[in-house]
Amino acid sequence: AQSVTQPDIHITVSEGASLELRCNYSYGATPYLFWYVQSPGQGLQLLLKYFSGDTLVQGIKGFEAEFKRSQSSFNLRKPSVHWSDAAEYFCAFLDTGRRALTFGSGTRLQVQP
Amino acid sequence: GAGVSQSPSNKVTEKGKDVELRCDPISGHTALYWYRQRLGQGLEFLIYFQGNSAPDKSGLPSDRFSAERTGESVSTLTIQRTQQEDSAVYLCASSLIAGDAGNTIYFGEGSWLTVV
Known part of the structure; x- marks a missing residue:
């Protein structure tokens, strides 16, 4: 079945440290992949998306993600984390049959001072 | 409107009562989606509309x-x-249109429902 998996439920990093959040996908063709962030009390905000072309995608707030077909991965990275990055991060793919996003279970990021 | 607006933002209801949750999409957006997020879990797709039609209702949890x-x-x-x-x-x-990867999907802040 088509799906995305986020293996890490909870990650804690120190402010200023680098960050990598994992996302693995299972999809027959080239997937359309997305990363969203959900801050406390707020709706989901799109960070970046991939659907063709350059496999390294730049997003907002200094985030980037790399699509690796050989590893079926679309990991989210940030070189230096800020305290305001503490939030829940969701990887998603566009289910073209259902015509809607299907989300992973999310990774909660905690940032230590 | 400027963004997706949902109401009520919070609702506490007694078991057995009916509730209605409202969504006002971004003006001009023909596609509208509903998701459910249980505490500490990911988003569960419920249903989408293209225009006024909902082609697939199989995601709704029950009748x-x-x-x-x-x-x-x-x-x-x-x-x-x-x-x-x-x-x-x-x-x-x-x-703007359902199923088009080039169109960003914008989310509202959600309606928190508590059934007591």
């Missing part, structure tokens, strides 16, 4: 759930005879 959309604008998600397991955040989203 107690229904949704409608009128005027290619406001949508209402209705839960009849609420149960405690219905407690969740119900998120609405909209985009």
